[in-house]
Amino acid sequence: MINVEDKIQELKERCAKANMRLTPQRIEVLKMIASVNNHPDAETVYAEVKKVMPSISLDTVYRTLTSLEDLGLVFKVDNELAKTRYDADLTPHCHFICIKCGAVHDIHIDNYIEAPKESYDYGKVLQTNLQVKGICNKCRG
Amino acid sequence: MINVEDKIQELKERCAKANMRLTPQRIEVLKMIASVNNHPDAETVYAEVKKVMPSISLDTVYRTLTSLEDLGLVFKVDNELAKTRYDADLTPHCHFICIKCGAVHDIHIDNYIEAPKESYDYGKVLQTNLQVKGICNKCRG
DNA sequence: GTCACTGCAAATAATTTGCAAAGCA
């Protein structure tokens, strides 16, 4: 379980470091995401935050989520890329995905990645993919 | 490297089994994806296939990609979900993602997932996530 | 011959952006 207070503290520090302002909207959005254990989308975050801050707008939620990701406080689940890309290589593999520019690099690994046993409880397993997210050398400058 | 001819053979067999027709559009789209080693998006596939089949339309490419995914011949890279979802848990973890309904389940694992050494050549690593794709029990019926 | 598939055009839905006002540092 995530400690929400710690998260807010992180936000405070990282905003200061990045010359970004600590607005009540950012606090509420982060608080919401940190306190649920599912993976809400922007609309869900919006609906929930609206309960305690009725004046917030959906586009601020979108912008705030982007800011929080830039600060490294939240991550997208399976959706770093704007456009959907396809791969015909079905063997388990590994991708490095840049969260800035969306570049995808194949990473070749010797040892086979196996799906955890628990996976099979959820349904039929078709593919496993270890994704490593970060900022690529080009975007780091 | 993927053997394109084998892929087309698979397509033939799976179409027959699924009562789907083996159209030249499906053959060309699959041939294209199987023969490149990057991860093209729909627009790129379209541009490339248009060279050998000028009459093909972009929406057929979209529909074909969906069909190929249903047949288990191609997979989406980091984009199974229509809406972007966010997660504030930054510890390496594991998700089961249903390619039909988009449901996301956390999978709890004991052994830490480490990013392959090669990852660090591509840039600064921020997060690792093992994703297991498949069809959840609900969608299997 | 039948029914799935295609191409066209129009619709949809998520996300982004320009701008003026507001508020954190």
Place this chain on the structure above:
DNA sequence: TGCTTTGCAAATTATTTGCAGTGAC
């Protein structure tokens, strides 16, 4: 006070869908 951020509304962009004609089986 100055510059980042917000809310509003309008725009953008990837993707989807209805429909009539076409072609695989």
